Amino acid sequence: MSQVNDFIQRLDACPLGRPGWSQFEDLCTEIIDFLFVPPLSQTQRQARTYSGVNRRDAIFPNRNMTATNDPNAKNWHHLFLELNARMILFEYKNYDNTDIGHEEVNQTRNYMTVPMGRLAIMICSKEPVDSAHRQRNTVFTQDQKVILFLTKEHLKEMLVMKERGEQPSDLILDFVERFYVQHE
Secondary structure, eight states: OOHHHHHHHHHHHSOOSGGGHHHHHHHHHHHHHHHHTTTSOOOEEEEEOTTSOOEEEEEEEOOOOSOOSOHHHHHHHHHHHHHOOSEEEEEEEOOSSSOOOHHHHHHHHHHOOTTTOSEEEEEESSOOOHHHHHHHHHHHHHHOOEEEEEEHHHHHHHHHHHHTTOOTHHHHHHHHHHHHHHOO
8 A cells, every 4th residue: 555545544534523633633744744844844743832822733844945946845935935934834623523713713823923924724624614714814814824724635635646746735835826816
C-alpha cells in the first residue's frame, strides 16, 4: 500500500469528536508534514505563547522569503509576500455533533499575531457553518487576515496531487483566491 493510500485510510478511520481528537491532530500534522516539509520547516506542535495563555495546534515555519527556482517553494514564497505568512498556523477541528462556527474562527484569529503573519488554515472534520464563513469575512475586513477552511476531503485531494507529482500548495493558493472572490 502506498503512503498516500495509508494516509487516506487512516483519515477515513479516525473517530469524530473527543474520542479521536488526539489521533486527528497527530494524523493531520503528519499529513501536512508529508505534503509541505520541505519547503516549510518542521512543525512546532502545541506551541504556547510565553505566558502559556495561547496554545496553537501546529505551526510550520515558512522560511521561503527569497525567490527561488524550486517549484516546491514558489507558492510559499508568494504567500510570504502577499500575507506575510512567516509562520503557517494550522488549527484542527475534529468535531462530531458540535458546529464549527464563529467562536472557532475567533479563536484562530486571536492566535494570528503580527510575527505569525496573516494566514491560518483550519482543518475540519466537516464543513464550518455559515456563521464561521461570515466571521471569517469580518476578520479579513477588520484585520486583513485570511483563515482557510480545509476538510478531510481537501487533505485527500492534496495527497493525490502529491502522488501525481503536482504541487499540493496549488490548492492552498486556489483557496486563498476563492476566499478573495467570495469576500464581501
